Amino acid sequence: MKPKAIFFDLDNTLLDHRRAAREALSIIHEKYGLGVRGVERDDFVEGYFRVNGEMWFGLAAGETTVERLRVERFDRLFKELGIPGAAVGEVVGPDYLQVYVERVYPFDGAEETLAALAGVFPLGLATNGFADTQREKLAETGWEKYFDWVVIAGEVGVFKPDPAFFRLLVEKVGAEPGGVIFVGDSPAEDIVPARGAGLTTVWLRTPGAWDPGAHYAISEIGDILDVPPVARWMGE
C-alpha cells in the first residue's frame, strides 16, 4: 500500500540544528564574558544541550510552559555553572534565540530529497520548538512549498515525545497510523513515541545515539528515497 504521508522532523533531520546552536552559544559565551568568568566554551555548550533537553522533556510532561522554558533554561544553566546573576535568563534567553535563528543550515541533500518526494507523496513537517523560531527558520529555507502540513509543537500545544503529538499527525492525514511515515533523528523524542503511536518510523542515525529500533534506519537524509515503502513508488 502506498504511504499516505511522510512527516519530517526539522532539527537535526533536515537542518543542522546542533551547528546553529553551537555557533549561537559560542557567541553568547563570548558576549557575556563567560570565559573570563572561568567557564569553558565546550562546558557551556554541552551544559546547554543537557539542560535544554531535560527541560523539553519536562515541557512535554506538563511541568513547565514554553514561555518559562525560554528563560529558565539559561537561569538553570548559569546557576549550574556557578555564575551568579539575577534574571539572567530574561536577558540571555531572547538574545540567544535572536542569534540562533539567523543560522539556518540545511543538511546536504535535504532540499533535493524534499523536491523529489513532493510530487509523489503528501509531505509534512512535524517539529518541536517555539512557534516563532520554527516559522522563521522554515521561511528562511523556502521549503513551505513542499509541505502539505506544518505542525509545530509550540503552535498546537502538544510536545514530542507526547504520543498525542503523533496521533495528531495521523488525524490530520486521516489515514491508518501505519500508512504515515515519520522520519526523525531523536530516539526518545521521535522514534519511540512515533512507533508507539503506530506510525512507520525511519530513524536518521545520530552518532553516539542508542538504536531505538525503528522500522528503517538511514545514515543521510537522502537515503529515505531508498527505504522500501518509499522507493517502491518513486518514478511511478
Ligand SMILES: [Mg+2]
Ligand atoms: Mg530532531
